[in-house]
Amino acid sequence: MAMAIPSTCSTPMTNFSGHYRKRASFSADLSQSTAWLEHLHLNIRSINSSNANSKLSKVQYQVQATYTPPCCQDPELVWTVSRPFDAYRRFRKQLLQNLQSGHACPAECKWLYTVIKNHFPKPNLLPVYSSRVVEARQQSLTRLLRTLQASLVNRGNQRCNVLVHSVSRAFATFIIGDNAQLPELMMTLSECSSDQSTRTSAASFMSGCSDEEDYSKDVSPSRRFQMQKQQDILQV
Numbered sequence: 001m002a003m004a005i006p007s008t009c010s011t012p013m014t015n016f017s018g019h020y021r022k023r024a025s026f027s028a029d030l031s032q033s034t035a036w037l038e039h040l041h042l043n044i045r046s047i048n049s050s051n052a053n054s055k056l057s058k059v060q061y062q063v064q065a066t067y068t069p070p071c072c073q074d075p076e077l078v079w080t081v082s083r084p085f086d087a088y089r090r091f092r093k094q095l096l097q098n099l100q101s102g103h104a105c106p107a108e109c110k111w112l113y114t115v116i117k118n119h120f121p122k123p124n125l126l127p128v129y130s131s132r133v134v135e136a137r138q139q140s141l142t143r144l145l146r147t148l149q150a151s152l153v154n155r156g157n158q159r160c161n162v163l164v165h166s167v168s169r170a171f172a173t174f175i176i177g178d179n180a181q182l183p184e185l186m187m188t189l190s191e192c193s194s195d196q197s198t199r200t201s202a203a204s205f206m207s208g209c210s211d212e213e214d215y216s217k218d219v220s221p222s223r224r225f226q227m228q229k230q231q232d233i234l235q236v
Contacts, residue, residue: 031158033168038153041066042175044142046134047082059134060084061141063175081177085121085128088141091174092120095148098166107160112151116144145175 060082067077099113121137
């Protein structure tokens with residue numbers, strides 16, 4: 001059962017280069033700041049919002065997020081964050097500032113910088129509220145968020161502090177929005193994700209989860225505290 005938390009034509013992207021695919025062999029475990037993103041599904045849809053002081057409706061681009069915890073007893077989290085297109089422009093500018101050259105980078109920041117710079121929706125001669133423009137922007141923004149998410153959970157990128165910390169924090173802030181409950185909850189869930197990512201066998205983990213009583217015997221005291229904390233947050 002999902003837990004819902006309410007919230008206040010593009011050029012195809014290039015694929016990962018062979019250089020970065022080879023580099024992925026020198027991988028590291030996901031950090032706490034990125035582990036939870038591996039279990040997050042993102043989509044964007046356009047909605048019309050009207051201002052009480054204006055008769056005109058404005059297009060907002062709503063992030064629809066679904067987080068499926070790796071711990072099988074936990075419910076899904078579902079939330080939305082609606083923003084105008086200008087907010088995505090500002091987010092793009094922030095990402096480009098973080099990713100620009102100048103830091104020693106063992107990851108794919110240079111490639112990601114190029115993608116974000118070149119594949120953001122371009123100015124259009126059609127009215128900004130026309131269905132063609134709105135649909136094209138919606139598709140482009142969805143691809144950009146998913147591409148950024150994929151880079152953040154790429155284990156070959158975990159040695160870049162800029163990507164793992166600065167970019168990851170900006171990404172999380174953008175998709176979480178003003179949902180007051182989520183930051184603390186996500187921290188707990190990311191710990192759960194990190195715990196699972198370090199297990200040698202996902203199958204043995206799932207079989208252990210199938211019997212809650214037996215599983216509880218194998219969980220460390222600190223892990224039981226984290227699980228209880230998560231449950232308390234969900235019940236708020």
